Amino acid sequence: MTESSPAFTPTDLIAAASQVLSAGGYHPIRQTFPEWDTPTSRLFEDEYNVVGIVVFDTCAELLRTWPDQQGSLVEVISRHVGQGESKSWDGYLVLLTPSLAPSEGTEIEALRYNTTRLRKIVATGDDLRTPTDVERVVRPLLPLGQEQARPSQESALDLLPKLLADQGISKETTRLLIEAFREQSPLLERLHQEGGE
Amino acid sequence: MRLVSLELSGFRGFPQRHSFDLDADAVVVVGANGHGKTSLFDGILWALSGRIPRLQNDDTRLVSMYSDSGQARVALRLKDPATGGQLTVTRSFDGREGRVALETREGSYQGPAAEERLIDLVWPDAASASDPREALASVLTLSVYLQQDLIRQFVEAASVQDRFAAVSELVGAGRVTELQGSLERAKKAWSTVTNQRQDELRPLRERLTVIEARLSELTARASQASPAITPEAWGQWWHSLSALGLKAVQVEAASREAPTAIDNAIKQLDALGRSAERRLQALGATQTEIAGLANRPMPEIPPLRDKVTTLRKQLEDLKRVVTEEQARLAELRRHQATLKEKTEQLKALAVLALKHLADHCPVCGQTYDKEATRLRLEAIAKGGVGDTETVPGPEKLTELLAALAAKENEAAAAELALRSSEQAVNERQMAQQTISKRLSELGVIGSDDESRDATVAKAVGEANALIGRVGELQRIGESLALRLAHSSAVAAIDELRREAATLRRENAHREKVISARNRTGERAQGVIEALREAASAVVEERLREIAPLLQSVYARIDPHPAFRLVRFFSRVVRGKGQLFTVVSDPIGEKECDLPAAVLSSSQVNALAVSVFLALNIGVPKPPLSVAILDDPLQSLDDINLLGLVDLLRRTKDRRQLFVSTHDGRFGSLLSRKLRPSSQEGRTIVIEFDGWSRQGPIVVTREVKCDPVRLRLVSSLAG
Numbered sequence: 065m066t067e068s069s070p071a072f073t074p075t076d077l078i079a080a081a082s083q084v085l086s087a088g089g090y091h092p093i094r095q096t097f098p099e100w101d102t103p104t105s106r107l108f109e110d111e112y113n114v115v116g117i118v119v120f121d122t123c124a125e126l127l128r129t130w131p132d133q134q135g136s137l138v139e140v141i142s143r144h145v146g147q148g149e150s151k152s153w154d155g156y157l158v159l160l161t162p163s164l165a166p167s168e169g170t171e172i173e174a175l176r177y178n179t180t181r182l183r184k185i186v187a188t189g190d191d192l193r194t195p196t197d198v199e200r201v202v203r204p205l206l207p208l209g210q211e212q213a214r215p216s217q218e219s220a221l222d223l224l225p226k227l228l229a230d231q232g233i234s235k236e237t238t239r240l241l242i243e244a245f246r247e248q249s250p251l252l253e254r255l256h257q258e259g260g261e
Numbered sequence: 262m263r264l265v266s267l268e269l270s271g272f273r274g275f276p277q278r279h280s281f282d283l284d285a286d287a288v289v290v291v292g293a294n295g296h297g298k299t300s301l302f303d304g305i306l307w308a309l310s311g312r313i314p315r316l317q318n319d320d321t322r323l324v325s326m327y328s329d330s331g332q333a334r335v336a337l338r339l340k341d342p343a344t345g346g347q348l349t350v351t352r353s354f355d356g357r358e359g360r361v362a363l364e365t366r367e368g369s370y371q372g373p374a375a376e377e378r379l380i381d382l383v384w385p386d387a388a389s390a391s392d393p394r395e396a397l398a399s400v401l402t403l404s405v406y407l408q409q410d411l412i413r414q415f416v417e418a419a420s421v422q423d424r425f426a427a428v429s430e431l432v433g434a435g436r437v438t439e440l441q442g443s444l445e446r447a448k449k450a451w452s453t454v455t456n457q458r459q460d461e462l463r464p465l466r467e468r469l470t471v472i473e474a475r476l477s478e479l480t481a482r483a484s485q486a487s488p489a490i491t492p493e494a495w496g497q498w499w500h501s502l503s504a505l506g507l508k509a510v511q512v513e514a515a516s517r518e519a520p521t522a523i524d525n526a527i528k529q530l531d532a533l534g535r536s537a538e539r540r541l542q543a544l545g546a547t548q549t550e551i552a553g554l555a556n557r558p559m560p561e562i563p564p565l566r567d568k569v570t571t572l573r574k575q576l577e578d579l580k581r582v583v584t585e586e587q588a589r590l591a592e593l594r595r596h597q598a599t600l601k602e603k604t605e606q607l608k609a610l611a612v613l614a615l616k617h618l619a620d621h622c623p624v625c626g627q628t629y630d631k632e633a634t635r636l637r638l639e640a641i642a643k644g645g646v647g648d649t650e651t652v653p654g655p656e657k658l659t660e661l662l663a664a665l666a667a668k669e670n671e672a673a674a675a676e677l678a679l680r681s682s683e684q685a686v687n688e689r690q691m692a693q694q695t696i697s698k699r700l701s702e703l704g705v706i707g708s709d710d711e712s713r714d715a716t717v718a719k720a721v722g723e724a725n726a727l728i729g730r731v732g733e734l735q736r737i738g739e740s741l742a743l744r745l746a747h748s749s750a751v752a753a754i755d756e757l758r759r760e761a762a763t764l765r766r767e768n769a770h771r772e773k774v775i776s777a778r779n780r781t782g783e784r785a786q787g788v789i790e791a792l793r794e795a796a797s798a799v800v801e802e803r804l805r806e807i808a809p810l811l812q813s814v815y816a817r818i819d820p821h822p823a824f825r826l827v828r829f830f831s832r833v834v835r836g837k838g839q840l841f842t843v844v845s846d847p848i849g850e851k852e853c854d855l856p857a858a859v860l861s862s863s864q865v866n867a868l869a870v871s872v873f874l875a876l877n878i879g880v881p882k883p884p885l886s887v888a889i890l891d892d893p894l895q896s897l898d899d900i901n902l903l904g905l906v907d908l909l910r911r912t913k914d915r916r917q918l919f920v921s922t923h924d925g926r927f928g929s930l931l932s933r934k935l936r937p938s939s940q941e942g943r944t945i946v947i948e949f950d951g952w953s954r955q956g957p958i959v960v961t962r963e964v965k966c967d968p969v970r971l972r973l974v975s976s977l978a979g
Binding site for chain 2: 091093107109110111112114140144145146149150151153154173176177179183190191200203204205206207208219220221223224227228231232233237238241242245246248250251252255256259
């Protein structure tokens with residue numbers, strides 16, 4: 065197994081993931097559960113989900129130990145969430161490693177598609193090259209409001225004076241044309257009058 | 262704006278009236294295919310826009326075949342969460358005619374007013390569209406109602422131009438495109454009118470050219486013009502006309518009537534001259550006739566008559582002599598005939614006697630000289646013995662007839678001479694009468710021949726003088742007319758100069774107007790070009806604003822292990838915007854603007870839903886805070902399905918969510934995942950359990966939220 069130099073340390077990853085989830089409205093579970101007691105792991109909860117994050121030094125370790133981590137998280141959920149509650153179905157296991165593992169790519173991908181017991185979100189150093197990549201990886205767990213675009217509330221027509229001014233059309237001319245267009249008045253006549261003709 | 266309730270009757274899969282409570286954060290519709298899920302969502306689309314583009318906007322397809330009333334009717338209630346205001350739009354179609362009504366807090370609207378108000382409330386941006394309802398339907402289809410049949414159309418089937426147009430409409434750039442289109446049409450119409458104006462200028466220019474040519478010609482002629490008419494010369498000429506007895510009406514030389522007046526006067530002069538010439542000709546002919554009459558000899562009639570009388574008497578006498586001679590000759594011919602008959606008889610007797618000659622006379626019995634008798638009889642038989650006598654012949658008659666003919670000729674000649682003389686006398690008398698009459702007609706009267714000849718000679722002289730005078734006055738008049746024409750030409754030059762100046766001013770004005778119109782057209786073209794760029798810029802700007810959201814949404818499903826990034830790419834080619842959905846592999850540094858080429862069918866579905874939700878959530882002014890997805894979970898593998906369901910759960914926090922599925926297991930998953938997060942939230946599940954000709958069997962239930970919001974947190978706290 066050959067591994068390239070990782071961009072992040074496990075600590076970086078657990079910190080980044082914790083920050084993103086907390087910012088996304090998740091509550092970190094500070095106290096440890098006996099079932100979930102790993103140094104490089106965190107447990108979060110919001111109104112919908114229970115999320116366990118585990119960071120591994122290597123891909124090999126991840127592939128080797130993820131079933132244990134899954135079992136631990138399932139145990140926590142089944143112990144503390146009633147079986148009739150919907151949240152008992154909404155456990156997510158986030159498995160992260162900073163290591164690059166092209167040779168384990170297929171297994172990692174297979175793990176990503178493994179939906180038994182819990183949905184697994186898996187990322188290796190191949191996916192985690194910048195700090196924002198952590199947010200991208202855990203984004204499926206975040207509310208939409210966190211990254212919702214904030215588009216301009218101006219109508220497209222209202223944008224035109226500035227846009228056309230960049231192409232040499234005076235703002236006043238554009239405003240008059242838009243006004244005529246909205247009033248369904250003859251456009252060229254308005255333009256003609258505006259030109260002092 | 263959120264949906265509150267929906268009532269359907271006679272509409273597609275709902276033959277009978279069904280009411281649905283939609284006042285929830287999430288509504289999960291579960292039912293097998295054909296049980297009415299799509300009809301339910303179509304009812305919402307139709308109520309809002311009156312269109313279902315997927316059905317080619319054919320309203321006749323909306324009426325359920327099992328409808329008792331034959332009418333499709335949909336009533337949709339909406340509310341504005343910010344104000345609490347509600348409105349109900351009711352739309353119906355009876356197979357022939359559609360109706361729409363809108364109830365709001367402000368009042369009720371019907372027909373076009375309802376449509377207008379509805380657009381104003383739901384999607385004001387569409388109000389300035391050429392077809393507001395179509396624009397609204399387009400926007401709803403693209404960003405509010407993801408239809409099962411069209412789920413992949415946007416990213417897979419639509420052309421890059423159609424995709425650009427659809428997104429343009431959604432992000433408001435459709436108005437920019439329409440402004441551009443309106444401006445292009447307006448400019449075309451403007452150019453047409455400008456060209457018409459240009460064409461209308463041509464006759465004016467041609468008229469100006471003609472006038473300038475005429476002006477040039479007249480100006481050249483005017484430089485060679487005769488001196489002006491003096492009032493004295495003008496008046497004297499007219500006075501001379503009066504002196505000749507002409508009734509010409511004199512006008513001022515400078516007046517406009519002068520050319521006509523002088524023309525009339527010259528015509529009168531000409532008539533007078535012709536009359537004088539005819540009189541002169543008549544007088545001349547009469548003079549000739551008088552002279553000829555005088556030279557003709559006067560025959561003596563009486564001697565001729567005496568001679569004729571004498572000759573006639575002589576002729577009568579001679580005719581009588583001839584008659585007598587002719588009678589005599591006739592008598593002589595009768596006598597000779599008698600003698601000849603007697604001779605013949607004697608010859609016959611002589612022949613008989615010779616035949617019977619004997620010694621004695623048979624009659625008297627006497628003897629006779631037989632020989633002598635025989636000789637005698639033979640002579641008689643030969644015709645040589647008879648009572649012939651010599652009579653005078655017709656020579657005398659011939660002579661008489663010759664004399665008679667000569668006399669007749671002589672008499673005829675004499676009579677001819679007499680008649681000729683008498684005719685000559687008559688003719689002379691008639692000529693005299695004719696001459697007298699003609700002279701009388703000409704007004705020439707003489708008491709005798711001598712005085713008559715003098716009078717005629719005088720009249721001839723007067724006629725000659727009049728002709729000469731008339732000719733002179735004609736020449737003067739024509740000279741005056743010519744000078745008058747020159748004067749008129751000068752006036753015409755002035756008039757033409759004024760007209761040319763007016764035309765030049767008019768031409769200059771019109772050229773200025775046309776030039777101004779052309780400048781306006783050029784400015785409009787500049788704006789059009791700028792708008793083309795601007796439409797693209799608006800789309801790009803809006804898409805740039807939406808891009809992070811699109812990526813976020815796509816990443817939540819994360820359908821492909823390599824192509825994990827997605828973005829819109831727009832450009833303008835030959836004035837037409839194009840929009841591509843580009844997926845890329847950031848690690849492998851690969852990129853593809855045709856997602857179907859690198860994504861599986863399931864992955865394309867996931868991308869399509871991502872695009873829809875990005876547009877739904879990212880649109881600046883959504884028509885409705887609603888996302889309707891009709892069976893979006895088809896053909897999705899497990900991981901994509903779970904990703905999408907998690908995404909829908911998060912979407913529920915931003916939009917009133919409607920999701921349908923044909924799969925009961927997915928329905929359970931959706932109802933669980935889309936459960937309310939608190940007591941304030943509400944999730945409804947509408948289940949269609951079978952379908953009959955009365956419509957679907959509808960079961961509605963509510964999904965409860967978890968009893969404890971944060972179970973782990975609370976357990977630790979406890």
